Amino acid sequence: MPRRRRPIFGRLFQHPLLSQTAGRASRLMQGPLERMFGPIAARLRKFGLLESVTRFVLTIGDEGATLVQLHGQTVVDAVFVGPETEDGLGLLRSYLDKDHRAGLLVAADVLEQMYRDDQLPKVGRFDRGKLLKRRLDVTFPQDRLKAGLPFGSEGKAIFASLPETEAIRLWIEFLESLPNPVTGFCLMPFESAEIAGELGPAAGAEESQVWRVLVTQQATSGFRQIFETEGRMVVTRLAQRPAAEMSPQTVAQLIERELRSSISYVKRLGYSEQDRLDLIVLAEPEVCRAVEERDLPISSLTAYTPYQAGLLLGLGEVAPEDSGLSDVLHALWLAGKKHPLLTLPTAPLRDRLLHDHIFKVGFAAAAALSLFAVADLVSLGLDAFETTTTTDVLEKQLANERQATEIIKAKLAGFDVPLDDVLLVDDTADAIARHAVDIKAMVQQVATALGPDIFVQRAVFRVPSLVAGAAPARPAPPPPKLGVRGRPAAAGGGEVLYELSLIVRFEPNPAAPHVPLEQAKALQDRLAKQFPGDAISAVRLPVNPLRSQVMEGTTGDAGRGPGTVQTAEYLIQKKG
């Protein structure tokens, strides 16, 4: 068997173990899934929302047409219609009538196919389509079946046209009369050029350019040569099969002759003797052997039967083992693509496909919008019901509460002293009691805390809330200073119920200038004992004149040096 050259993923999917597992799972699932989704899928297919599993590939040639029926990727049937076939179109129609929603791919394998390379100027991304169409119209002004395809990154494009011969016109009429969604016309040589790369020897590291030529024989046309380099078709030639029966050697001679004449043509497109040329021939086994015996001007020869090639390409059995015809191989290769490279549709065929696509998208959008609208309607309905019932319940509860309140009010109104009078008197008594202060006891506490040689210069008791309330026009008193010693008086939450500011004086003692400061600290401690629970802070302490200490103050404090009167200020606050 020849070497396999499929990419790794292609080979992986063809692994027997994977195929067996997939087949087993498919058989297991097919029954229940078919029962569950089969009717729905059939209905969706009927409306054109689902692609039919059945597909057709119609290859049109000068000597006839081949219709291949596929179920998924498996060939179900294939029929050849030649010129001598009676009611050939009717026969094809009878096949296509089996499933009107089955897609039909049309591949042209006719002699007259026009290809032209062109260089496009650099334009913006959004203008490329318009430019391509304009160039296409200039290149093939008279043709209706034409298309362009940009390739490479250097602004190159290939334009293709299918001249509308009488035979093609008849085919167009036939295709446009079909109810099936038709994708066409595809150009068989252009689509199948990649086969040479798949079947030929792998490109090595040589610097010379690699050219490949695929030679296949089709019942619809004859011997087709497809020259490929750098992944794209450059030339295709068709040699029609002579009417008389040919021996394998004659066929090999024909292939050689056609190849040599093609090479002379390809030389004009850049081929040189130093380039590598791989020939891939798909023919009957005898023809393959005959070709191998010939002295061909090529670098390598790969000769397979279409049967072998189909297996290598992962397409399955595309022909009998001894057959040399590759019609089904090309059809399956085209059907295996996600999208054809080039499509040359007529306007009605294009519109029909566009309408199909719009219908699918539109149906999905309509279904989604309808579901959303229904969900919105249901949501609104539920909200309306909920708000109505909630409002009713709340109104009933409110009426009950109001009724209960009225009953209690009636009871209260029955008392000899109305509740309002009682509350006014009680609240007033509470307000007075809340601010009750024994100022005499407080003065006695301060006096107890004072020691010898300490005198109160000024004592101010104040209830800030009442002072502020009594004179709202007065500016608010500044916040108490941060105590230089002790607990910060105003820090923390809670209303200040009262505050007592004390300025005390210490007898001067020139012999021991540090004594007033110690006395002040001791006094603060004693005050804290006398007023437990209150915040005591020293707002100002006597100046410490020792050299080891820092002296700091304002102009007013400058006169208080050693031997002068030393004072301290304390703030006692009670918080509620």
Next chain:
Amino acid sequence: MVDINLEIDIKKLKALPLRLKVVAGVIAFDLAFLLLGYMVLDDIMAERVIAVEQARNQLADARRQNADIRKQLDDYPALRQRYEDSITKGLTTSLDRLKLIQYAQSQAAARHLGDLHFRMADEAGDRDRSAKYRVETDRVAFESGGLLDTDAVAFWDSIFSQTQGHYRLVEASLERTQDVNSQVLTAIRHGNPVSLLKAKIEFQWIGVPPLDQEAK
């Protein structure tokens, strides 16, 4: 030109397959329904939701009010007892300003507090009132000089004993104005008035006199 294009477009639209027209119609209907729902029904629903929220708030207020009034009903016996106590203690009496000033002057003189200055005024602002009573608030201030702080404190004590159950102390201050020296001692020896300190007291006098008494 526009009309020609429009005509062409309409012709194209008419030429579309029936299934496409049906799908387009369904989409248009759905969009119209959703738009209508968004523009009209959503607003109506929002109003209903707001109404429900308002009803919920009203119910919460009513329940709170009901609970308060029920508590008052439950507490009424205790409140009534306190009311009686306050009446007994004389909270419903009015301030006799002249009598208080005369009393303060006599007490100041007895405690050698000179330069007594007094101020008594009705406090500005709205007063709470009920069907029978009205809260009456006066601000009273006494400021004087003196020889001893004990005299000043004793004066305050006497004033508070006179206004027991009616007063709220606002401010009280004592400030030494001069130290005891030979001149002060000489003045005392000669019987001249001497002041070593300044004392000030300010308080609120609060009463709840009946309205009929106030009218009289």
